[in-house]
Amino acid sequence: MPAQPATKLKPKEHGAYAILGIPMITSLVLAGTTLAGLCVAVASVAGFLAHEPLLVAIGHRGNRAQRSTPTARRRLGLLLAATLTCGVIAMTEGTTSVHWSLIGCGVLAAASFALAIAGNHRTLGRQLWGVIALSAPCMPILLAGDLSTSSTMEAWCDWLIGFAATTMTVRGVIAAQKRQSRMIHWIAVAGLSILVGYLTFRAFALPIATLPMLLMSWHLMHDPPHAKQLKRVGWTLVAGTIASAIWMTITL
Known part of the structure; x- marks a missing residue:
């Protein structure tokens, strides 16, 4: 039986690409080029790409996919090796704050793999x-660029707020198609919007950068x-996320 094309081993959760990629790219722009930051980025991408081979290898994509993809386990091993290697280099090159943030990212990644299984x-x-696990790599990248711990945490929390809103929105749109109640989704988006308003009133500089995501x-x-x-939903939210990233870059 012919092997399944390699493209089938890419993650199918398309929104996850934006949740991982946009905060990470924004952080690299803000932090500048550091070896530790670049290694964190490579490790994060490799770990993310390992998700689909893992699901195929353990049979979560169906027996047919498992039988037709003999390369899944090998791909998984290579990606995990790249993740660990780059993670070790980042630990070696990073400061103490980077070390602790990497440990946190490692715990989140391990838990994510466990949940996938x-x-x-x-x-x-x-x-x-x-949302929490995929956006977390922005922290060690920012810290590797000598940004303060407070600014780094504020940036990450803002991404959490923005992506929590977009996640609830996607689920709300799907609920609308199924003619199900969207009350919890409205409450979540409204609550997150109020939170951003409160944090801005309390003189936090970055939360307002999530406004494009909230507006979308x-x-x-x-x-x-x-x-x-439905593709319009994804592209609309990506546009809002990019606008928030630009706003955050200017603010920091």
Whole structure:
């Protein structure tokens, strides 16, 4: 039987690309080029790409995918080796604050792999956990660029707020297509918007940068697209996320 094309071993959760990539690229721009930061980025991408081979190898993508993809286990091993190697280099090159943030990222990554093995990828709790784990690499990258711990934590928390809003929005749009209640999604987006307003009032500089993400979330919640136009949801939220990234870059 012919092997499954390598493209099938790429993660299928397309929103995860933005959650990992945009904060990471923004952090690299802000922190500048450091060996530790670059190694964190490579380790994060490798760990992310290892997710799909893991699911295929353990049979979560179906027996047919497992039988037709003999390269999955080898791909998984290579990606995990790259993750560990780059992680060790980052630990060697980084400061104490970078060390602790990398340990935190490692714990989050290990838990994410454990959850992947357990299944239930599409539950709300699993998706919100993915937001936390995928956005976390921005911290050691920023710290490697000598940004303060307070600014780094504020930046990460802002990404958590923004991506929590977009995650709830996507689920709200899907609920609208299924004619299900969207009350929890409205409450979540409203609560996160109020939180950003409160933090801005308390003189935090970065939370307002999430405004484009929140505005796109409100727009899609108010006017959810037809089922045939669901790609519009992803691209709209990506546009809002990029706008927030630019705003954050200017602010920091």
